[in-house]
Amino acid sequence: MASWPTLSRALTALALVPTLALAAPAPEAPAKPAKAPSARAPSRPSKQYTVEQFMKTTSVFGASFSSDEKRVLFTSNQTGIYNVFSVPLTGGKPTQLTRSTTDSTYAVGYFPKDARFLFERDQGGNELSHLYVHTADGKEKDLTPGDKHRADFAGWSHDDSAFYVQTNERDERYMDLYRYDAKTYARTLLFQNDGGYDLGAVSPDEKWVSLGKSRTTADSDVHLYNVATKELKHLTPHKGTATWNSATFDPASSALYMQTNEGSEFMRVVRYVLATGKLEEVEKADWDIVYTYFSKNGAWRVTGINEDGRTVIRVHDVKAGKPLTLPQLPEGDLTGVSISRSEKRMAFYVNGDRSPSNLYAYDFASKKVQRLTDTLNPEVDAKDLVDSQVVRFKSFDGMVIPNILYKPHQATADNKVPALIWVHGGPGGQTRKGYFPFIQYLANHGYVVLGINNRGSSGYGKTFFTADDQKHGKEPLLDCLEAKKYLASLPYVDSSRVGIIGGSYGGYMTLAALAFHPDEFNVGVDIFGVSNWLRTLKNIPPYWESFREALYQEMGNPETQEEMLRSVSPLFHAEKIRKPLLVIQGANDPRVLKVESDEIVQAVKKNNVPVDYVVFPDEGHGFSKKKNEAEAYSRTRSFLDQHLKKASATN
Numbered sequence: 278m279a280s281w282p283t284l285s286r287a288l289t290a291l292a293l294v295p296t297l298a299l300a301a302p303a304p305e306a307p308a309k310p311a312k313a314p315s316a317r318a319p320s321r322p323s324k325q326y327t328v329e330q331f332m333k334t335t336s337v338f339g340a341s342f343s344s345d346e347k348r349v350l351f352t353s354n355q356t357g358i359y360n361v362f363s364v365p366l367t368g369g370k371p372t373q374l375t376r377s378t379t380d381s382t383y384a385v386g387y388f389p390k391d392a393r394f395l396f397e398r399d400q401g402g403n404e405l406s407h408l409y410v411h412t413a414d415g416k417e418k419d420l421t422p423g424d425k426h427r428a429d430f431a432g433w434s435h436d437d438s439a440f441y442v443q444t445n446e447r448d449e450r451y452m453d454l455y456r457y458d459a460k461t462y463a464r465t466l467l468f469q470n471d472g473g474y475d476l477g478a479v480s481p482d483e484k485w486v487s488l489g490k491s492r493t494t495a496d497s498d499v500h501l502y503n504v505a506t507k508e509l510k511h512l513t514p515h516k517g518t519a520t521w522n523s524a525t526f527d528p529a530s531s532a533l534y535m536q537t538n539e540g541s542e543f544m545r546v547v548r549y550v551l552a553t554g555k556l557e558e559v560e561k562a563d564w565d566i567v568y569t570y571f572s573k574n575g576a577w578r579v580t581g582i583n584e585d586g587r588t589v590i591r592v593h594d595v596k597a598g599k600p601l602t603l604p605q606l607p608e609g610d611l612t613g614v615s616i617s618r619s620e621k622r623m624a625f626y627v628n629g630d631r632s633p634s635n636l637y638a639y640d641f642a643s644k645k646v647q648r649l650t651d652t653l654n655p656e657v658d659a660k661d662l663v664d665s666q667v668v669r670f671k672s673f674d675g676m677v678i679p680n681i682l683y684k685p686h687q688a689t690a691d692n693k694v695p696a697l698i699w700v701h702g703g704p705g706g707q708t709r710k711g712y713f714p715f716i717q718y719l720a721n722h723g724y725v726v727l728g729i730n731n732r733g734s735s736g737y738g739k740t741f742f743t744a745d746d747q748k749h750g751k752e753p754l755l756d757c758l759e760a761k762k763y764l765a766s767l768p769y770v771d772s773s774r775v776g777i778i779g780g781s782y783g784g785y786m787t788l789a790a791l792a793f794h795p796d797e798f799n800v801g802v803d804i805f806g807v808s809n810w811l812r813t814l815k816n817i818p819p820y821w822e823s824f825r826e827a828l829y830q831e832m833g834n835p836e837t838q839e840e841m842l843r844s845v846s847p848l849f850h851a852e853k854i855r856k857p858l859l860v861i862q863g864a865n866d867p868r869v870l871k872v873e874s875d876e877i878v879q880a881v882k883k884n885n886v887p888v889d890y891v892v893f894p895d896e897g898h899g900f901s902k903k904k905n906e907a908e909a910y911s912r913t914r915s916f917l918d919q920h921l922k923k924a925s926a927t928n
Contacts, residue, residue, distance in 0.1 A: 323686035323721065324661045328914070331718050332907040333654035334633055337362075340615040340624035341386030341394070349624050349649060350374075350394055351636055352384045357903040359383060361396050361411070364649045366622070366638045371650070374411065381901035385430045388459060389437035389618060395430060402865045402897020404818070408442055410462070420462055425449070427820060435481035435528070435573075437618075441467065443476050450822035452476060454486065468502055472509075473823035477523030482530040485551070487523035491827040494705060495743045499523045499535055501549075512549055515539050518739065524568060528575035534559065536566055542738035546580070564589075565736065572616040577601070577623075579614045583736050586667055586681055587710045588612050592623070604639060604646045607632065610711060624649075631662040633712040661686070663720050665710050665728075670763040672732070672756045676744070679737060680760065681708050681728035683720045688769040695771055695921050696725035696764045698757055698798075700779030700786040704745060704831065707735045718910050724917065725770050727763070731756035731786075747833055749810075750789045750845030757790055758797055773799075776921050778913075780804035781869065781898065788847035788877060791854045800920045802913055804861045805869050805898055808848040808877035811835045818867050848873075851880035857887040857920040861909050863896030889916055 336359075341350040348363045353371065355362070359381035362371040375382045375396060385395035385408070392413055399406040405427045408420045421428035421444055431441035431454065439459050443452040447469075454468040454476055467479070468486050477487030477499065486502040488509075499521045501510045512533075513521040519539035524546065526533055532548040545561035546569050560566060562582045569580045578593040588610040592601040603611065609629025616623050621641055628634040636649040653659060668682045688694040697719065701708045708728030716726050730737065731753040733745025745753045757777060765772035777790045777798045784806015791801045807813045814835040817825065829835075833842045843849050858881055862874035871892065878890045891912050893905045900906040 324658065325721055326657055326661070326718075328718060328907050328911045330654055330656050331714050331910070332903050333656065334714060335650070335652040337634055337636055337650055337652055338613060338626070339384045340613060340626075340636060341384065342615070342617040342622065342624065343387045343392065344390050346617050346619060346622060349636065349638060350384050350387050351650075352382075353650075354381075354903055359901060361394065364636070366647060366649070368647055368649060375417070379895070386433075389433065390459075395440070397430065399427075399897075400865075401895045402863055402899070402901055404867050404897055418462075420457065421446070431476060432479060434479075434483065441479055445820045449819040452820065454479075456483075467504060474500065475823055478525050478533075480526040480530040480533075481528055484530065485526070485533070487526070487533055489521075489523060491824055493518070494746075494827045494831040495520060495739055497521055497827075499533075501533065513537070513539075518743065520544065520739065525570045528571055528573065532557075534569055536569070538565075538739050542740060560591075562589075571595075572620045573618050574620060576620040577616055579616070581612075583707075586679065586707065586730070586736065590614060590625075604644060606637070606646070628711045630664045630710060630712060631659040631717075633714070661721065662717050667710070668727075668763075670759060672759045674752075676732060676741075676756075678732070678756050678759065679730045679734075680763075681710055681730075683716055683726040683728070684769065685720045685723050685725060687723055688725060690768040693769055693771040694723045694725055695774035695776070695917075696727065696767075697917075697921075698760050698764070698775070698777045699726050699728040700731070700757065700777065700783035701728065701734070702779070702781035702783055703735075704733050704749065704753075704782050705735050705742065706782065709736075715910055715913075719914065719917075722914060722918075723922070725764065725767070727760055729757060729760045731760075746831055747841070749785075749832060750793060754786060754789050754793065757786060758794060761797060774921050774924060776800040776802065776917065778802035778804070779806065781806065784869075785810075785847070788854075788858075789845065791856055791858065792847040792850040793853070795853045795855050798856060799924060800857045800859075800917065802859045802861070802916065803874070803877070804909070805863060805866055806860075806873070807869055808846065808851075808873045810842040810846045811839060813869060813873065814842070816870060848877055848880060851877060852884060854881045854884060855886060857916070859889045859891070859913060859916040861891045861912070862893070863898060863900075864892055864894045865897045868898045887920060 335355045337351055337353045339352045348365055350363050352359050353362045361375040361384040362373050364371040380398050382396050382398045387394045394411050396409050397406045408428050408430055410418050426446040428442055428444040431443050433440045439456050442455050445452050447453055451470040453470050455464045456467045457464045474488035474490055477489055479486050484504055488500045491497045496518045497520050498513045501512050522536045524534045524536055532550050534548045536544045538544045544565040546559040546566055548557050548559050564582050564584045567581050567583050571578050575595055578595055580591040582589040590611045594601050606627050609627045611625055613626040623639045625637055626634040633652045635652055638647045663683050665681045665683050668680050669677050672678050708730055719726055733753050761775050764770045777787050779787045784803040787801040787803045788806055788808055790798055860874050860878050862871055864871050878888055882888050896905055
């Protein structure tokens with residue numbers, strides 16, 4: 278299933294509904310679990326860093342070239358909250374362009390012909406984002422004013438005279454599509470969404486709009502809307518379970534490129550030829566292809582592959598008919614590729630386990646690579662951080678469960694350390710390789726962290742992805758119990774000190790573990806987690822309407838399956854929770870309402886169990902401010918040090 282829309286921009290390892298799923302096939306089960314890191318492997322004495330030192334590292338993302346292609350626009354939380362910056366392609370100090378101190382501001386992109394740029398901003402994490410323009414005289418203008426709707430940027434027209442915006446101001450349930458004039462900001466309705474469709478793409482000639490329609494979390498279709506005639510055509514009728522997503526139109530508006538796993542476990546790329554209606558195979562990989570798109574005039578096509586918990590990029594030279602040989606780069610994943618309008622330059626990010634994302638620029642002709650940011654706090658030596666490793670174990674029924682393992686430098690057979698099972702958001706999310714400051718902070722202070730991809734996770738095939746449907750709190754939770762057994766098999770783990778932690782859906786799994794298996798884990802940390810599925814499913818944000826029925830088929834329908842949902846909701850079994858619990862919540866969370874955390878905390882306190890509760894009044898479903906993130910990290914480590922690291926086996 279698509280995970281609940283991404284939990285936060287800062288903690289992408291957490292998550293809870295409709296973003297595109299990264300579903301991929303399960304690899305062949307290995308004969309034996311992957312070899313764990315050696316318990317006695319040589320390790321450097323690791324210096325331990327404060328949370329303040331970790332927080333001095335900067336998070337950056339997004340890339341848009343200026344009209345003269347001399348600067349790149351991006352988002353950075355250098356100031357403690359996300360704002361818009363730009364940096365010269367030749368390198369140098371980034372320039373801050375927005376100065377919000379209260380609400381995070383996210384760069385969308387430069388205008389094609391001048392120095393104006395677009396950005397998005399919500400209010401305190403309420404996810405009612407609006408689209409703004411930063412004008413040439415430095416002023417900000419809300420292009421989508423109002424206080425009860427959200428608006429999202431949806432791309433530029435091919436001739437650069439306009440841009441597209443989707444908003445639910447007409448009907449809070451559905452996102453309509455508008456065309457905004459780039460000079461006057463006058464708008465016209467391009468598609469009125471009365472059927473609960475998800476926008477795919479607009480063809481360069483503006484004759485077509487591709488639309489998605491979810492049937493279940495693993496079964497979806499693509500429709501094609503004729504702008505002139507207002508006719509809607511179903512392109513992907515199929516039997517059985519299959520995901521169909523629209524990816525992009527080609528620059529000539531001759532074909533719609535789509536992704537599908539029909540007839541296979543993997544997502545591959547096909548195209549629908551508009552003139553003939555013919556479907557043609559385009560590209561496949563041994564894992565899921567999660568996106569593909571063209572540069573402005575079609576010289577390049579960029580493909581992203583979700584390969585066993587990491588991103589692999591292919592840049593296709595369309596004319597030559599072969600992939601581009603990418604430049605030599607530091608170890609890590611190449612992500613966030615953006616190609617300039619002239620198609621002469623490329624911006625991208627490199628992210629590694631021990632290195633947060635950094636922005637780079639590449640010139641196709643000269644093959645010169647220029648690093649544009651340096652985001653790791655210079656006080657932190659990357660050698661003191663740890664590399665992750667993909668490991669697998671067989672669960673109770675033989676299903677192979679993939680995981681991302683972080684082993685502290687100080688963990689040895691002679692110095693066994695406590696461990697945590699990290700459960701990602703979702704359902705349907707994925708723990709991936711890469712730099713996660715929270716996990717690195719915990720590992721740096723002596724905690725083994727196993728990021729489990731329990732059944733139902735994205736990235737390992739549609740069979741694996743659907744294996745948790747209406748089984749939440751049961752089989753996927755049993756995978757977490759088996760993960761504890763796996764940790765116990767590692768010679769450097771103290772099996773008497775194992776906790777469970779997670780955000781959003783992972784927070785639910787934490788609460789479920791403590792309620793339904795009260796003797797398994799020593800502690801639990803619940804970050805924005807669901808405690809009552811009946812309430813959460815009845816109160817999903819109205820603009821998720823297109824995904825409501827699919828979500829109900831995944832989790833259960835609160836109107837017709839009340840008994841089942843009550844049976845797997847920790848709130849109704851809170852009297853069984855006997856181990857220390859930390860709960861972290863954003864007051865403005867529109868996905869997991871604050872009452873979810875209020876009530877589970879109140880209920881567990883009646884058991885005379887240690888319960889810590891942290892509420893951030895200016896956050897939603899995740900962290901957008903460094904000061905809050907730092908407090909959450911610090912409170913978590915303090916809680917774990919007290920109740921896990923220093924605890925006896927009986928706790």
